[in-house]
Amino acid sequence: MVRIPRLLALALALLVFAPTASALACPPIPIRTIGAIKAVKKDLRYPTYKKVPRAQWKLDDTWYTVKPRMAQWVKLKNGLLFYGVSFSTQVTPSIDAYAPEDLNWLYIDDSDPDTQTCQMIGQSAWQEPKIWIKETAKTIRFAAGAQHTIGDRRGCVLGPEGGTRDCPILTRTVQRLKKPVGNRTIIFESFT
Numbered sequence: 001m002v003r004i005p006r007l008l009a010l011a012l013a014l015l016v017f018a019p020t021a022s023a024l025a026c027p028p029i030p031i032r033t034i035g036a037i038k039a040v041k042k043d044l045r046y047p048t049y050k051k052v053p054r055a056q057w058k059l060d061d062t063w064y065t066v067k068p069r070m071a072q073w074v075k076l077k078n079g080l081l082f083y084g085v086s087f088s089t090q091v092t093p094s095i096d097a098y099a100p101e102d103l104n105w106l107y108i109d110d111s112d113p114d115t116q117t118c119q120m121i122g123q124s125a126w127q128e129p130k131i132w133i134k135e136t137a138k139t140i141r142f143a144a145g146a147q148h149t150i151g152d153r154r155g156c157v158l159g160p161e162g163g164t165r166d167c168p169i170l171t172r173t174v175q176r177l178k179k180p181v182g183n184r185t186i187i188f189e190s191f192t
Contacts, residue, residue, distance in 0.1 A: 026167035032094045032174075033073040037087060044074065045086040047186040052143075054191035057132060063145035064100055065190040066129050071096035071172065089180050097144035099126035099169035105158040106165065118156035123149050125158055129171045135178055143189045144171070 047070050054063065070084045072094040086093045102125045109118040129146040146169075 029167075029170065029172075031071050031073060031083075033075060034087075034090075035075040036077050037074065037089075038077055039074075039087050039089065040076065040078075041080065043088045044082060045088065045090075045181050045184075045186050047084070047086075047142075047188045050187050050189050051192050052189045056189075057143050057145075057191060059145060059191065062147050063191075064147070065192075066097050066100060066144045066146050067190055068131055068142045068144040068188045069096045070094070070186070070188075086181050086186060088182055091177050091180050092174050093177070093181070093186075095131050095142055095144075095173050095175050097129040097131050097146075097171045099124075099129055099146045102126065102158060103160070104164040104166075104168065105160055106163050107153070107156040108159045108161055110155050110157045112155070115155040116152075118153075120149065120151045120153060120156050122163070123151065124165055124169060125149060126169055128169055131171060131173050131175070133175050133177075135184075137184070139185050139187055140177065140181065141187045141189055142175075143191060145191070 049067075054061070054065070070086060070093060072086075073081055073083050074085050074087055075081045105125075107118055107120040107123050107125070109121060125148060126146050127149055129144045131142060131144045134141045
């Protein structure tokens with residue numbers, strides 16, 4: 001039995017049934033599989049989601065929240081396969097975060113002769129996201145955020161005429177926990 005979240009299933013269907021030129025140019029990004037672990041279904045840990053003030057992560061308003069994701073397949077010894085979960089003995093969960101959606105457009109000059117020439121031609125609007133972790137005896141909390149690309153955007157606009165990135169901006173990490181997941185709750189936090 002394979003459990004796939006609805007959003008992942010929808011994304012996969014869109015890639016398979018309606019590929020765009022951009023999707024075709026972007027190579028598939030393999031997702032880590034942790035195989036044949038000695039565990040049963042009750043040992044699996046599903047993340048929960050929560051909104052928190054950005055002050056809890058000591059971030060200023062230049063950071064935009066992005067949703068972290070548990071990007072791993074877990075295969076039990078009995079052959080069952082689960083996506084987006086961890087397990088009680090895991091110490092190194094795989095966490096991904098994508099930069100905010102901007103249609104993959106790149107900066108181009110705004111063509112207005114009264115503004116300065118764009119200094120960021122060909123750059124993306126976003127930098128790679130950062131992923132943070134905080135652990136307590138009862139919880140493992142993850143958050144992710146992205147900042148705008150540093151530079152002078154005067155005279156610039158994002159637009160398809162200047163081209164698009166082939167692939168989304170993705171940060172992929174393997175986080176090392178201080179101790180195994182155990183019975184702790186995994187919380188993916190987005191900040192307000």
